[in-house]
Amino acid sequence: MPSTSKVIRLAGKEKRTTYGDFRAKHAGKKPQVPWVNVSDEEDRLRKTHLKVMVNGQSPHARHTRKNKKARHSVPSIEEPASPVPSSSGGAAALQEQRKHLPIAKGREALIQEILDNDITVLLGETGSGKTTQVPQYILESGLAGKGMIAVTQPRKVAATSLAKRVAAEKNTTVGKLVGYSVRFDECSSTETRIKYMTDGMIVRELLSDPLLSQYSVVIVDEAHERTLRTDLLIANLKNILKERNGSGEANGKGKGKANKLNPLKIVIMSATLDAEKFSRFFYNAKILYVQGRQHPVKIYYSVEGQTDYVDSAMRTFFQIHVDQPPGDVLIFLPGQEDIESLEKAIELFAKQLPKDEMEVLLCPMYAAQAPGQNAKVFTATPTRTRKCILSTNIAETSITIPGVKYVIDTGMCKEKRYLARDTGGGFDTLLTKSITKSSAMQRAGRAGREGMGVCFRLYTEESFEKMALAPEPEIMRCSLTSSILQLKCLNQDLEELDLMDMPDVESITSALKTLWLLDAINSNKELTPLGRQMAFFPLEPVHARAIIASKENGCTREALDIISVLSASSKLFVDITELREQAAEARRMFRHASGDHLTILNAVRAYEEIVAGGGGKHARRDWCRKHFLNERTLLEATEIRNQLRQTCGRLGIDWKVSCGDKEDPVVRCLAYGLAQNSAFLQPDGSYKQTMGQSVVKIHPGSVLAEKKVPAIIYDELVSGTAVA
DNA sequence: GAGCACTGC
Known part of the structure; x- marks a missing residue:
């Protein structure tokens, strides 16, 4: 097959709106969008929450905040991913910077609270320094005893760069006192006491150490992002706390318990808005508040709803460009299509501007961009020029762009959603949706990184009020197959787990059905030996199943070659609309009558030959470019493959077994997983x-x-x- | 004859 x-x-x-549409509509017209000044929206939201917290019996929170208020102009320090200073005299300067972080004044109160309570919720705004400082405070206070302090992050770059930053602050190199652990890259030793790690990594560790006994403190950072893995971790932490501290209370202290296990402290760190939900989940744990360092952002709403956000964004941009003082503009759009469309439109109108106006420098930004394309975003804006950055959500969290003074927020984003079917399986959709309040605040905040900023929202205040507070947690929107399998290995059932949000019954049923079809569980929903093997693989269960089936089909080598590419984060075949014909031609030599998987195998084998040929980095890169293959995917796939080969080794599957040029065994083992x-x-x-x-x-x-x-x-x- | 927000093991 x-x-x-x-x-x-x-x-x-x-x-969809196309470029042609609004060129016709606006040719020659002076752009204008009606605005109403509402402003201080962020402050209002912030205050609502402060009130709750002060009433929420946290005198220290109040104390901490008062101190913050008294402080003024301090050197700016970025979090989370600020570069490590390389100069030799850096250590003293770093210590000085540390003392001036907003969180520094609350240090004693914070330590006391963590000492008094098993669970603490720390609500810290951007720039407060919580992620870098709290682990150090805990370590320096001796609160962690002999155990390690884990700090979890949703993203790999954050985990590694934070570890480097904190190691520098401790005047040491990363991997000693301060380490990190992410997939493909572990940098820690027996000396390590603070370990930054991805949430996925600590969930993996649960499988081999269900009580996380190495750690005496687990800090869950960016908890508000509610990734699937963070949710599973939080649910497990609640159970672990009962086991290790013998208490179901937030302030149980584990006292009087003749328990050999070392007690656990949990710190949940979250951005604004949803701290209360975490507190409620953890037996009304105390919420501590740390103010950030953010310049005020003035917010304008549009008076009436905008039907065409691309068109409104364009008019708003020129309104800023013509009327407002210099400063770069960042426009948030949902996807590549809109970005390209708006880019063309602005380009066209910019040409018609009077000669004495500033120039416009357009910088489109999205993940699928050709590598290196977005470099100009980070270079200083030339004189008499206004940089206009057209970006997806990528600039909302992942990338910080310097120099932005104005933000235009279309209020839209794309969301991938997995629709489970109770027949098993399901399908993905990608919908353009309205953003959430927290997202809107995050976007506005991007204007206030370096000074007073302005944010233009292309929607009414009414629409803002109607927005959901935060995105729906990932656990509600994606396939649960892999998570349910992992939980089965811990003797846990997702249905019975104490989760912050419980997914739909249909989603759980669908995943169970898939696992049953894969023989990972039996008809009593019990884990089978095969299922346990599958869980060892860092893969979707369908792919793990195919690899296990490759053993009896004698084609493990081929299966690993293919599946490592399938599970890499980007596609192997580069698809550029204008060069599609050319790409198809260049890749014709890889085509295989048995389909795309065998075609991938051909491409991987051809690449291996080039690598073996020893032509060096440039030869490889040129070859990939010539054949329209994404080398990044191939490099990542190679790493994944190495990892999978190791896993095979542990399970007694010989990865060197090959079926040569036969295709039947390969397709057959894929069919086991993809039935x-x-x-x-x-x-x-x-x-x-x-x-x-x-x-x-x-x-x-x-x-x-x-x-x-x-x-x-x-x-x-x-x-x-x-x-x- | 088609459509691409972002992560993680």
Whole structure:
């Protein structure tokens, strides 16, 4: 049975604004958007929450805050990912900086609170220094005893760069007192007492050490992001606390318990707005508040709702450009399509500006951009020029751009959602949705990093009030297959776990059905030996199943080559709209009649030959470029493959076993994992799912498109446009 | 003949 990477579920398509539309609409007109000044929105929200906290019996929080208020102009220090100073005289300067962080004044109160309570919720704004300082305070106070302090982060870069930063503050190199642990990169030793790690990493550690006994303090940072892994960690921490401290209370202190286990302290660190929810979850734990260092941002709302946000953004930009003092502009848009569209429009109008106006320098920014393209964003803006950054959510959290004074917020973002089906499996959709309040505040905050800022919201204050407080937690929106399998290994059932938010029954049923079809659990929902093996792999269960099946099919080497590419974070085949024909031609040599997976294998093998040929880094890069292959994907896949080979070794699967050029064994073992993702050809040329009702179509990028093979298996099902 | 927010093991 041939296999394809992607199939499309047929559905309707929404109409989108195109470049042509607004060129016609606005040619020659002076752009104007009506605004009303509301301002101080952030302050109002902040105050509401302060009130709650002060009433919430935390005298220290009040104390801490009062001290903050008394402070003024201090050297700015960025968090979380500020570069490590390299100059030799840096250590003393760093210590000086530390003392001036907003959180420094609250140090004693903070330590006392953590000492008095097993669980503390720390509400800290950006720039407060909480992520770098709190672990050090805990260490210096001796509160951690002999155990380690874990600080979890949702992202790898944050974990590694924070560790480097804190190591520098401790005047040492990373890997000694301060270390980190992320996938593919562990930098710690027996000396390590503070360990920055990704939430995924600590969840993995749970599998081998369910009580996290190495750690005496676990700090969950960025808890408000509510990643799937953070949610699972938090639920487990609650159980671990009962086990280790013998108490179900936030201030149990573990006293009087003849327990051999070292007690655990938990610190939940969150941005504004949702601290109360964490507090409630943890037996009404105390909430401590630390103010950040953020310049005020003046907020304008549009008087009436805007129907076309791309068009409104363009008019707003020129309004700023013509009327406002110098300062760069950052525009938040949902996706690449809108960014390109707005880029063309602004370019066109900028040419019509009078000669004495400032120049406009456009910087589009999105994840799928060609590498190096976004470099100009970080270079200083030339004189008599206004930089205009058109960005997706990437500039909301992941990347900080210097020099931004104005933010234009369209109020929209894209959200990927997994729709589970109780037939098992499900499909992904990518919808343009309204953002949330916390997202709107985050976006506005990007204007106040270096001085007073202004944020123009392309929606009314009324719409803002109607926005959800925070995005729906990830656990509600994605496949639970992998998580349920991991929990089964801990003898836990997701349904019975004390989670902050419980996913839909349908989502759980769907995941259980998938696991059962993969033989990971039996009909009593009990973990099978096969399921336990699958959980060892850092992969989606469907892929883990295929690898295990490769043992009896004698093609483990091939299976690992393919699956490591499938589980890399970006696609192997570069797809640039304008060069599509050329790319297809350049990659023709990899095409395989048995489908996309074998095509991937061909490409990986060809790359291996180039690597073995020893032409060096440049030769490899040129070869990849020539064949429209993403080398980053290949490099990442190589790392993943090494990891998978090790895992195979531990499970007694010999990864060196190869089936040579035979394709049947490869497709057969993939089919073990992807059985649920199979479809049969119908008379009209479309495909019908074997185990679901959806009618699907092979993605036109597939080597199988238009081939009309009788049956297919596929990796991914996306929602797409109807053709018939 | 098509559509790409962001992470993690």
